[in-house]
Amino acid sequence: MLIAESILLTIATAATPLLLAAIGELVVERSGVLNLGVEGMMVMGAVCGFGAAAMTGSPWIGMMAAILAGVLFSLLFGFLTLTIATNQVATGLSLTLLGLGLSSMIGEAFVGSPGVKLPTLANGIAEIPLVGQPVAGLFNWLAGIPLIGRVLFEQDPIFYISIALVIGVTCFLFHTRAGLVLRSVGDNHASAHALGTNVIGIRYLAVMFGGACAGLAGGHLSLVYTPQWVENMSAGRGWIALALVVFASWRPLRLLAGAYLFGAVSIGQLHAQALGLGIPSQLLSSLPYLATVLVLVLISRNRRLTMMNTPASLGQPFVPDR
Amino acid sequence: MRFELVKRPQHSKLFSALSPFIALVLTVICGALIFAALGKSPVDGLYYYFVEPLLEVWSLHELAIKAAPLILIAVGLSVCFLSNNWNIGAEGQFVAGAIAGSILPVMFPDFQNAFVLPLMLLMGIAGGAAYGAIPALLKTRFGTNEILTSLMLVYVAQNFLDWLTRGPWRDPAGNNFPLTRRFHADAVLPELFPSSGSAHWGIVFALVAAVAAWFMISRTIKGFEVRVLGESPRAGRFAGFSAKRMVFFAFLLSGGLAGLAGISEVAGAIGYLQPVISPGYGFTAIIVAFLGRLNPLGIVAAGLVLGLTYLGGEAAQISMGLSDKVARVFQGMLLFFVLGCDTLIHYRIRLVRDALTAKRS
Numbered sequence: 001m002l003i004a005e006s007i008l009l010t011i012a013t014a015a016t017p018l019l020l021a022a023i024g025e026l027v028v029e030r031s032g033v034l035n036l037g038v039e040g041m042m043v044m045g046a047v048c049g050f051g052a053a054a055m056t057g058s059p060w061i062g063m064m065a066a067i068l069a070g071v072l073f074s075l076l077f078g079f080l081t082l083t084i085a086t087n088q089v090a091t092g093l094s095l096t097l098l099g100l101g102l103s104s105m106i107g108e109a110f111v112g113s114p115g116v117k118l119p120t121l122a123n124g125i126a127e128i129p130l131v132g133q134p135v136a137g138l139f140n141w142l143a144g145i146p147l148i149g150r151v152l153f154e155q156d157p158i159f160y161i162s163i164a165l166v167i168g169v170t171c172f173l174f175h176t177r178a179g180l181v182l183r184s185v186g187d188n189h190a191s192a193h194a195l196g197t198n199v200i201g202i203r204y205l206a207v208m209f210g211g212a213c214a215g216l217a218g219g220h221l222s223l224v225y226t227p228q229w230v231e232n233m234s235a236g237r238g239w240i241a242l243a244l245v246v247f248a249s250w251r252p253l254r255l256l257a258g259a260y261l262f263g264a265v266s267i268g269q270l271h272a273q274a275l276g277l278g279i280p281s282q283l284l285s286s287l288p289y290l291a292t293v294l295v296l297v298l299i300s301r302n303r304r305l306t307m308m309n310t311p312a313s314l315g316q317p318f319v320p321d322r
Numbered sequence: 323m324r325f326e327l328v329k330r331p332q333h334s335k336l337f338s339a340l341s342p343f344i345a346l347v348l349t350v351i352c353g354a355l356i357f358a359a360l361g362k363s364p365v366d367g368l369y370y371y372f373v374e375p376l377l378e379v380w381s382l383h384e385l386a387i388k389a390a391p392l393i394l395i396a397v398g399l400s401v402c403f404l405s406n407n408w409n410i411g412a413e414g415q416f417v418a419g420a421i422a423g424s425i426l427p428v429m430f431p432d433f434q435n436a437f438v439l440p441l442m443l444l445m446g447i448a449g450g451a452a453y454g455a456i457p458a459l460l461k462t463r464f465g466t467n468e469i470l471t472s473l474m475l476v477y478v479a480q481n482f483l484d485w486l487t488r489g490p491w492r493d494p495a496g497n498n499f500p501l502t503r504r505f506h507a508d509a510v511l512p513e514l515f516p517s518s519g520s521a522h523w524g525i526v527f528a529l530v531a532a533v534a535a536w537f538m539i540s541r542t543i544k545g546f547e548v549r550v551l552g553e554s555p556r557a558g559r560f561a562g563f564s565a566k567r568m569v570f571f572a573f574l575l576s577g578g579l580a581g582l583a584g585i586s587e588v589a590g591a592i593g594y595l596q597p598v599i600s601p602g603y604g605f606t607a608i609i610v611a612f613l614g615r616l617n618p619l620g621i622v623a624a625g626l627v628l629g630l631t632y633l634g635g636e637a638a639q640i641s642m643g644l645s646d647k648v649a650r651v652f653q654g655m656l657l658f659f660v661l662g663c664d665t666l667i668h669y670r671i672r673l674v675r676d677a678l679t680a681k682r683s
Contacts, residue, residue: 036469076658080658080661080662084327084662084665084669084671085327085665085669086661086662086664086665087661089408089469090403090608090612090657090661091658091661093410093608093657094609094654094657094658094661095658097605097608097609097650097653097654097657098651098654098655098657098658099654100650100654101647101649101650101651101652101653101654102650102651102654104647104650105645105647105648105650105651108645108647236473236474236477239470239473239474242470243470243474246467246470280485280489282481282482282484282485282488283481283485285481286477286478286481286482289474289475289477289478290474290478292470292474293460293466293470293471293474293475296460296466296467296470296471297460297464297466297471300464300465300466300467301464301465303465306465319327319329319669
């Protein structure tokens with residue numbers, strides 16, 4: 001029982017950064033922009049979050065710094081692809097390359113230094129005067145529910161944010177006027193422009209949202225998942241998040257399933273390594289990447305599904321004619 | 323005030339030629355700012371990065387060693403990118419080529435004669451091409467996005483190499499170090515001018531590949547096919563060109579060249595397999611390809627520039643105590659500026675006063 005509980009807990013922790021980065025990228029792609037720089041924004045979020053937390057001692061400030069780093073980095077991408085209409089694929093790649101380089105330069109000072117871990121939501125609340133203690137007590141009591149108690153009530157705040165974001169994005173995209181406008185920009189930017197929609201402005205907002213989510217995902221890596229700084233610590237998670245968006249066929253709720261599936265694969269392989277089943281650890285470490293390829297193949301085999309959901313203007317630069 | 327892009331009726335020849343140089347200048351300026359921000363003298367920094375490595379003969383040899391894989395890979399990638407196939411897994415194909423090419427000297431060390439080296443190079447090309455064929459097959463057969471699959475396969479190849487060098491291929495006489503046995507004399511790629519430095523035949527392969535690719539792209543019908551399918555798949559279909567065949571052509575060519583780069587690096591510069599054999603050549607080559615404006619001859623120059631950043635990084639670390647990570651920042655910035663400057667080829671930038679404010683005034 002105890003083991004099952006802690007495995008569920010670690011799966012949720014491993015899935016959260018994937019889910020965060022993917023939900024951000026989903027909104028970006030729904031607006032017709034393909035940002036391949038998720039990995040770069042994520043790793044920048046991780047290093048800036050870690051650095052800010054280590055210098056101030058506050059993991060909350062660290063998280064803010066992570067989000068800020070993601071947004072700033074995404075603006076770089078936005079300026080190039082939206083304002084001066086560069087190729088989105090190449091620009092996204094360069095964002096990733098620059099992010100990996102810049103983060104390892106900034107992070108060199110932090111290698112090996114002790115990290116600051118973000119407290120669980122319950123422990124965070126407990127620090128609020130007056131109402132804090134009783135609410136935290138309630139959380140701790142609920143965490144006693146067998147099997148699912150700890151997964152639902154003994155998590156870091158970012159976990160709850162990630163779930164809330166998925167629900168929020170679903171409501172936004174499919175149940176609000178603004179969401180409809182964003183999807184129209186992604187599906188046909190020329191028509192949207194003709195209707196008087198500010199295509200570039202909306203895409204800027206979407207790209208910044210994606211940057212904030214990727215930055216937060218990076219902050220989760222370096223402040224919750226493994227509270228330390230390791231060079232290239234995103235280890236391809238940004239790319240897996242991109243694959244998850246395709247897997248989810250641009251639907252937020254399906255992302256939830258995808259991210260937790262991948263969380264389970266990456267935790268499962270760690271447990272298999274610990275058990276020492278005689279399977280080479282390198283093969284097990286490759287499993288999340290192989291699973292990504294497999295899942296992409298299975299999804300893309302179904303042409304109708306992908307054709308119907310892919311935003312029609314995805315990856316095409318837009319220069320308004322006046 | 324804001325600026326807007328105005329499409330040029332024809333792309334600008336002037337900026338086609340100038341944009342890589344503008345990008346380089348901007349990178350150098352930003353580099354100087356980074357040096358200043360790190361509390362080092364920008365003049366010294368730029369000197370150690372871009373001048374010092376060019377002053378000594380042995381150092382020029384090192385430049386050739388670093389530039390060779392970059393040029394080889396980037397030449398292949400240029401054909402991919404021109405035909406709109408986004409192979410970003412060259413790093414994996416590099417590793418696959420190195421592994422396939424090392425089968426003979428590692429597993430059959432007693433097979434020693436003049437045929438070993440040519441066979442190794444061919445096997446390296448085949449290994450890289452076969453590994454590049456996987457995303458091509460998935461793209462043509464199932465419509466799977468080649469960007470993601472080719473990248474995922476990089477991690478798989480790196481893990482496989484790690485397993486080989488720590489497991490079955492580890493040198494039994496190597497004191498448990500994760501290295502394969504050292505290649506025997508017949509399996510080593512010879513040095514070009516042993517008296518002056520250690521540059522090996524890799525740079526010759528790179529130059530030959532670049533000239534051959536240049537000829538192919540600019541003077542043959544196949545090159546025309548590459549460009550037509552890249553710029554307008556629909557026009558390509560009307561011309562009777564097969565987009566699927568082009569996917570395979572691009573991936574097999576770039577995979578093969580990356581594989582050749584891999585086995586050349588191992589047989590030339592390193593001399594055995596180890597868990598990590600590349601400082602990110604496969605990814606840096608993407609920058610090389612764009613800096614060379616996807617023209618194989620431009621890529622030769624771009625490969626030398628990016629190779630210089632690797633050397634400069636080492637030099638600045640030794641002489642100034644500057645982190646060698648700065649080199650990767652340089653490389654990333656360079657690609658940004660190249661892409662930004664390329665906009666000038668197709669658009670003019672016009673400063674306009676905002677319509678609203680203009681009306682009011």
